[in-house]
Amino acid sequence: MTQRIAFQGELGAYSHQACTEARPGADVLPCRSFEDVIAAVRGGQAELAMLPVENSTYGRVADIHRLLPESGLKIVGEAFVRVHISLMALPGVQVEELARVRAHPVLLPQAQSFLTKYAIQGVAAPDSAGAAAELARTEARDEGVLASDLAAEIYGLHILARHIEDHAHNTTRFLLMAPDPDTSRRGSARMITTFVFQVRNIPAALYKAMGGFATNGVNMTKLESYMVGGSFTATQFYADIEGHPEDPGVRRALEELDYFTDMLEILGVYPRDPRRD
Numbered sequence: 001m002t003q004r005i006a007f008q009g010e011l012g013a014y015s016h017q018a019c020t021e022a023r024p025g026a027d028v029l030p031c032r033s034f035e036d037v038i039a040a041v042r043g044g045q046a047e048l049a050m051l052p053v054e055n056s057t058y059g060r061v062a063d064i065h066r067l068l069p070e071s072g073l074k075i076v077g078e079a080f081v082r083v084h085i086s087l088m089a090l091p092g093v094q095v096e097e098l099a100r101v102r103a104h105p106v107l108l109p110q111a112q113s114f115l116t117k118y119a120i121q122g123v124a125a126p127d128s129a130g131a132a133a134e135l136a137r138t139e140a141r142d143e144g145v146l147a148s149d150l151a152a153e154i155y156g157l158h159i160l161a162r163h164i165e166d167h168a169h170n171t172t173r174f175l176l177m178a179p180d181p182d183t184s185r186r187g188s189a190r191m192i193t194t195f196v197f198q199v200r201n202i203p204a205a206l207y208k209a210m211g212g213f214a215t216n217g218v219n220m221t222k223l224e225s226y227m228v229g230g231s232f233t234a235t236q237f238y239a240d241i242e243g244h245p246e247d248p249g250v251r252r253a254l255e256e257l258d259y260f261t262d263m264l265e266i267l268g269v270y271p272r273d274p275r276r277d
Helices: 014-022 034-042 064-070 108-117 128-138 149-155 205-215 248-259
Strands: 004-008 027-031 048-055 074-082 086-089 100-103 121-124 143-147 158-161 171-178 191-199 220-228 231-242 261-271
Touching: 004 014, 004 034, 014 027, 014 048, 014 074, 014 149, 014 171, 027 034, 034 048, 034 064, 034 171, 048 064, 064 191, 064 220, 064 231, 064 261, 086 128, 086 149, 100 108, 100 128, 108 121, 128 143, 128 149, 143 149, 149 158, 171 261, 191 205, 191 248, 205 220, 205 248, 248 261
Parallel strands: 004 027, 004 048, 074 261, 100 121, 100 143
Antiparallel strands: 048 171, 074 171, 086 143, 086 158, 191 231, 191 261, 220 231
């Protein structure tokens, strides 16, 4: 049975690209918002959700760490997508004919050197893939779009220039989520365990809680804090560690963490994407 993956955005978005790279051959379901993605999986319209969590240039995706523990879904995989930006236009149009290009506001500054070189005005659009779809409908010959190669392929646009981003490292990390957890050891890569927790209201609680990972040789690759319920005193932490909860060192570290927390929830256990390196 072919799986269906829900993602936020239009067909051709970088989230769509993440779906095709992580699960070749899967069907996809575009959604308007992250909440709609989660609802589609919980309601049975899709088996998996593809959600972006962080970008190497812009950091954490807004609100996503709040949504993850509230979603009722579990992380079963991760995917790293290199954000290559292509300039596309209608077939037959040359770059010198373009007066403006449309793209999501995050993409425009990343291609500023190219736009300045050709004196092209950047115009913000709600969604880059959506801008590509709109250009295909309106057939505006003086307009281009910055988006993925996949968007150009889907909407029949011609790519005038590839990989025009100013920085060669820009990468987005996505999490693949499902209704049920999968804690099996799978794949050839090491495992990652992701969890959220709240520390008890005692002096140096976070310092003491983190000590177990150091003493047990567990590598913590991410630790971020965010407010809960709009309160400045209620802080929740999101963490990624290398290893499986059944590994002796990880098991001891989590037991020690549990002693210093009011809440500890494992969000997922999944193979480490080799593109982390």
